[in-house]
Amino acid sequence: xxxxxxxxxxxxxxxxxxxxxxxxxxxxxxxxVLLGPSGCGKTTTMKMVNRLIQPSSGDIFIDGRNTSDYxxxxxxxxxxxxxxxxxxxxxxTIEDNIxxxxxxxxxxxxxSRQRAAELLEMVALxxxxxxxxxxxxxxxxxxxxxxxxxxxxxxxPVLLMDEPFGAIDPINRVIIQDEFLKMQAQIRKTILFxxxxxxxxxxxxxxxAIFRNGRLVQYDTPDNMLAHPASEFxxxxxGGDRTLKRLQLLTVRDAMxxxxxRVRAADSLQQAAAAMEAHGHQSIVLVGPRGRAxxxxxxxxxxxxxxxxxxxxxALPTTIRPHEDLRTAVSTMFRYDTQWLACVxxxxxxxxxxxxxxxxxxxxxxxxxx
Amino acid sequence: xxxxxxxxxxAQMRRNAAYLCxxxxxxxxxGSGLLPGLLERWEDIAYLxxxxxELVALSGGAAILFGVPLGVLLTRPRFRQVGAxxxxxLNIGATIPTLAVLALAMSLxxxxxxxxxxxxxxxxxxxxxxxxxxxxxxVPPALLEAARGMGLSPRxxxxxxxxxNSLFVIYTGIRTxxxxxxxxxxxxxxxxxxxxxxxxxxxxxxxxxxxxxxxxIPTALLAVLIDFIVAQLQFWxxxxxxxxxx
Ligand SMILES: Nc1ncnc2c1ncn2[C@@H]1O[C@H](COP(=O)(O)OP(=O)(O)OP(=O)(O)O)[C@@H](O)[C@H]1O
Ligand SMILES: [Mg+2]
Numbered sequence: 001x002x003x004x005x006x007x008x009x010x011x012x013x014x015x016x017x018x019x020x021x022x023x024x025x026x027x028x029x030x031x032x033v034l035l036g037p038s039g040c041g042k043t044t045t046m047k048m049v050n051r052l053i054q055p056s057s058g059d060i061f062i063d064g065r066n067t068s069d070y071x072x073x074x075x076x077x078x079x080x081x082x083x084x085x086x087x088x089x090x091x092x093t094i095e096d097n098i099x100x101x102x103x104x105x106x107x108x109x110x111x112s113r114q115r116a117a118e119l120l121e122m123v124a125l126x127x128x129x130x131x132x133x134x135x136x137x138x139x140x141x142x143x144x145x146x147x148x149x150x151x152x153x154x155x156x157p158v159l160l161m162d163e164p165f166g167a168i169d170p171i172n173r174v175i176i177q178d179e180f181l182k183m184q185a186q187i188r189k190t191i192l193f194x195x196x197x198x199x200x201x202x203x204x205x206x207x208x209a210i211f212r213n214g215r216l217v218q219y220d221t222p223d224n225m226l227a228h229p230a231s232e233f234x235x236x237x238x239g240g241d242r243t244l245k246r247l248q249l250l251t252v253r254d255a256m257x258x259x260x261x262r263v264r265a266a267d268s269l270q271q272a273a274a275a276m277e278a279h280g281h282q283s284i285v286l287v288g289p290r291g292r293a294x295x296x297x298x299x300x301x302x303x304x305x306x307x308x309x310x311x312x313x314x315a316l317p318t319t320i321r322p323h324e325d326l327r328t329a330v331s332t333m334f335r336y337d338t339q340w341l342a343c344v345x346x347x348x349x350x351x352x353x354x355x356x357x358x359x360x361x362x363x364x365x366x367x368x369x370x
Numbered sequence: 371x372x373x374x375x376x377x378x379x380x381a382q383m384r385r386n387a388a389y390l391c392x393x394x395x396x397x398x399x400x401g402s403g404l405l406p407g408l409l410e411r412w413e414d415i416a417y418l419x420x421x422x423x424e425l426v427a428l429s430g431g432a433a434i435l436f437g438v439p440l441g442v443l444l445t446r447p448r449f450r451q452v453g454a455x456x457x458x459x460l461n462i463g464a465t466i467p468t469l470a471v472l473a474l475a476m477s478l479x480x481x482x483x484x485x486x487x488x489x490x491x492x493x494x495x496x497x498x499x500x501x502x503x504x505x506x507x508x509v510p511p512a513l514l515e516a517a518r519g520m521g522l523s524p525r526x527x528x529x530x531x532x533x534x535n536s537l538f539v540i541y542t543g544i545r546t547x548x549x550x551x552x553x554x555x556x557x558x559x560x561x562x563x564x565x566x567x568x569x570x571x572x573x574x575x576x577x578x579x580x581x582x583x584x585x586x587i588p589t590a591l592l593a594v595l596i597d598f599i600v601a602q603l604q605f606w607x608x609x610x611x612x613x614x615x616x
Contacts, residue, residue: 050519052515052518052519073522073523074521076518076519076520077520077521081516081519081520083512083515083519085510085512086512087512087513087516088516089516089530089531089534090513090535091530091531091535091537091609091612092534092609092611100520100522100530104521104523104526134609135611136611151520
């Protein structure tokens, strides 16, 4: 959808190129995060896409068409743009700010105002309250949300976002990021997103492009970037705790042992012990008649005891869902001082379990491959 | 709501204070025999006052109609170089006393209303052009970048972003210009123009205090009135989001 081919930019009066032969491709509906230290050419790269900066050499294609073949204002109107300083027009109401591109495109006024209201609802701002306000009457976080809404108002297929959630406190930042990802799941834009925050990049990106001195040094999925940094620069940049960061990217499902043996209340402890021994497990989950996780017995209890599982089981300290990330899983294990968690689906049915060992194994597996 | 009320209340109080002053002034004027004197010269005042207003309207209107577009033009990228130079010239021009401008206009255009209007126009132009340029230059670059990045044409950007965001400063320039203008019109009498200057200068020449005040007081009131009208325009036509008065 967006393709850069050997794009360079040398600003007049300088000798070092600010962007040096960068090639990358962003597939439709994906978020590509341009990441790197200050001054490495992220903004310059992004602004060349909507021709706010003219490339010195190389070509940029959108939807297969060279951007230099477009009329430049037409091109920009078809690309949503969120600048770092937000840049809402203080003379216009929120409604008019959001509708600025629809207005210059000559959309029907009723339709565009209707859309503004819908967009506000998407980010949990009450249209009745906010449509007629002016930017100065909004908090910084609210302004940043409007900046994003303004960029998507005319429904452009491509979005450029330059540190869109920059000037905001960490807590609200996470909220806006989640909100945006939820929105993106619906609108499926192709997005170039500038950030200098590795955590944000890992969270938002389908692919991360790491820049250094105008050069693209690695272009990869977040998990690969963290697991296999291409150079010392990248591994330094992603940080010493990169393995822990990977936990966020993997879900319980990735490390889960699905469909493990289970016991029912009427089964004897002997049967339970046998099942555990057969699979080399230390504990086994007790399920109810319809398959709900009820509790567990561990190997020691089962070996020594008599009677049924139903008389001897212990309650599960907690459970986890397969779609949650491994960071949550590990943190939950630490909190409950346990080495494993039973996984249940949304209806509470027992579907498998994760162990701390399984997680470490999964993480180290990728390193062994590479 | 509270935020909106406070400036409103301050304005209201100021207005009340102004009314009180005017009332006291009126009472004093009547008591001292000034007001009866003014009433006696009412016909002259009305006639010359109308001329005065016409001079202000003509020269001030022309200065606005010419000055604002000129200021816009001089800030366009194409004329940026010229703009800086023009600003210098205008600033030097500002140091020339208006009386000298009048004299120069007279030497170019002779006596009468034409040179008067011309000189007043020149004197009013400067604050309008320089404020227009300053206002446009102070529009935050981020707004311009956002506008450009979203595909607004230069015309759209000017009309929807640059002008609304510099309107307050432009209005301030217009108010300054009109204040100068109204105050300078009496001098036009010296080069054969009309206006309340006739009463003022005749009064001075004949040592008639009443005649002089019959010119001076309406001139002062006119200045206040015109400024009030423009201030109202400024208050109501500038969007609330960029209007420090609201
Ligand atoms: N208009 C310009 N003229 C000359 N040099 C420029 C210009 N714009 C950017 N540069 C230079 O190009 C390099 C890359 O700048 P760019 O703005 O792309 O950095 P960035 O990666 O976005 O950094 P940051 O994270 O600080 O925003 C910098 O060294 C900068 O000084
Ligand atoms: Mg930048």
